[in-house]
Amino acid sequence: MDRVNDAVLDVLFHKARTHNAWLPKPVPDALLRELYQVLKWGPTSANSCPARFVFLRSAAAKERLRPALSAGNVAKTMAAPVTVIVAYDLRFYDKLPKLFPHNPAMRDNFANNPQLVEETAKRNSSLQGAYLILAARALGLDCGPMSGFDNAKVDEEFFAAGKCEDCGEEFFPAGHVKSNFLCNVGYGDSSKLFPRSPRLEFSEACTLM
Ligand SMILES: Cc1cc2nc3c(=O)[nH]c(=O)nc-3n(C[C@H](O)[C@H](O)[C@H](O)COP(=O)(O)O)c2cc1C
Numbered sequence: 001m002d003r004v005n006d007a008v009l010d011v012l013f014h015k016a017r018t019h020n021a022w023l024p025k026p027v028p029d030a031l032l033r034e035l036y037q038v039l040k041w042g043p044t045s046a047n048s049c050p051a052r053f054v055f056l057r058s059a060a061a062k063e064r065l066r067p068a069l070s071a072g073n074v075a076k077t078m079a080a081p082v083t084v085i086v087a088y089d090l091r092f093y094d095k096l097p098k099l100f101p102h103n104p105a106m107r108d109n110f111a112n113n114p115q116l117v118e119e120t121a122k123r124n125s126s127l128q129g130a131y132l133i134l135a136a137r138a139l140g141l142d143c144g145p146m147s148g149f150d151n152a153k154v155d156e157e158f159f160a161a162g163k164c165e166d167c168g169e170e171f172f173p174a175g176h177v178k179s180n181f182l183c184n185v186g187y188g189d190s191s192k193l194f195p196r197s198p199r200l201e202f203s204e205a206c207t208l209m
Contacts, residue, residue, distance in 0.1 A: 011137055011138065012134055012137050012138060016137050016142075017142070017188065017190070017193050017196065018143065018144055018145065019142040019143065019144045019184070019186075019188030019189070019190075019193070020076045020144055020188075020192060020193075020194075021076065021079070021188065021189040021191075021192035021193075022076070022079050022080050022081060022184070022186040022187065022188060022189060023186070023187040023188070023189050025081070025186070025187045026081050027057075027081045027082050027141065027185060027186055027187075029057070031139065031141070032055050032057075032082065032185075034139060035132065035135055035136055035139055035141070035185075036053065038135040038138065038139065039128065039131040039132045039134075039135040042127065042128060042130075042131030042135075043127075044124040044127060044128065045120055045123070045124055046096065046099075046100050046103075046106055046110075046120075047096075047099045047100050048092050048093070048095075048096065048099065048100075048110075048120055048121075048124055049092065049095065049099055049124075049128070050088045050089055050090075050092035050120065050121040050124050050125050050128075051086060051087065051088055051124065051125040051128035051129065051180070052087045052088065052089050052125075052177055053084055053085070053086060053087070053132070054084065054085040054087065054158060055082055055083075055084055056082065056083045056084070056085065057081065057082050062077065062078055062083065064157050064158070065077065065083060065085075065149075065154065065157070065158075065182075066078065067153060067157075068149045068150045068151075068153035068154045068157065069146075069148070069149050069150075070146075070148035070149055072148060073146050073148045073149060073182075076144060076184060077146070077182070077184055080144065080184035080185065080186050081185065081186035081187075082184070082185040082186060083182055083183070083184050083185070084132065084182065084183045084184075084185055085154060085158060085179055085182055086125060086128070086129040086132065086179070086180045086181050086182070086183060087125065087158075087159065087177050087178060087179045087180055088121040088122060088124075088125035088177070088178055088180055089121070089176055089177050090117055090118065090121055090176050090177070090178065091176040092110075092117075092120075092121055093106075093107050093109075093110035093111050093117065094107070096110070121178075122180065125180045126180060126181075129145070129180060129181055129183065132183060133145060133183065136185055140187075141185055141186065141187065142185070142186060142187060142188035143183050143184065143185055144183065144184035144185075144188075145181055145182070145183045145184075146181060146182040146183070146184070147181045147182075149179075149182055151178065151179045154179040154182075155177070155178050155179055158179070159175070159176075159177040159178065159179070160175060
């Protein structure tokens with residue numbers, strides 16, 4: 001596999017920023033569908049794919065989220081063209097016969113081990129959330145991830161009712177889906193960026209053994 005060029009690294013990492021202000025440019029549903037078609041190929045353990053994504057685009061959907069948001073996250077979330085609830089399905093193992101067909105025992109490995117289910121769902125949905133951020137950048141979009149919100153309120157509002165009104169999908173069985181983090185998506189207003197904070201040096205974060 002060839003190394004990608006520096007321009008790609010800039011888009012994905014070096015020059016990519018976390019955005020808090022958004023240009024008034026909509027994100028078409030077709031692009032959100034394309035975003036999923038890219039991010040879905042990121043790896044997860046046992047190909048479990050536990051993440052579930054709720055794309056909030058309408059004002060009405062955003063209003064349902066508002067009461068759960070930390071004060072500092074309200075204005076930018078309401079202004080973003082799209083807010084994604086990155087969630088995980090604790091019954092992800094029911095899809096393993098499709099996702100991991102060469103090892104039928106894998107479903108029951110999880111079904112009989114709730115601690116492993118929780119660990120796997122959280123770890124891998126976080127990874128899939130990161131794939132979402134990088135895929136969005138690769139498609140020319142910007143992101144603003146957020147953990148400053150009340151997960152229990154989001155879970156009650158969006159996942160506990162046993163159905164997801166408007167979304168036309170069937171993967172929100174009552175109580176099985178939990179929120180992980182939120183991610184605003186759109187076209188960021190670079191003029192409103194804060195100065196970038198540093199990262200740890202190699203010697204602070206890494207060891208070669
Ligand atoms: C999982 C996660 C949760 C975050 N939560 C919040 C948040 O609740 N509110 C906020 O303003 N920024 C939040 N951030 C943004 C981070 O502070 C930001 O990504 C980090 O400082 C790096 O900024 P940069 O990408 O511009 O370098 C979050 C980022 C991540 C990845």
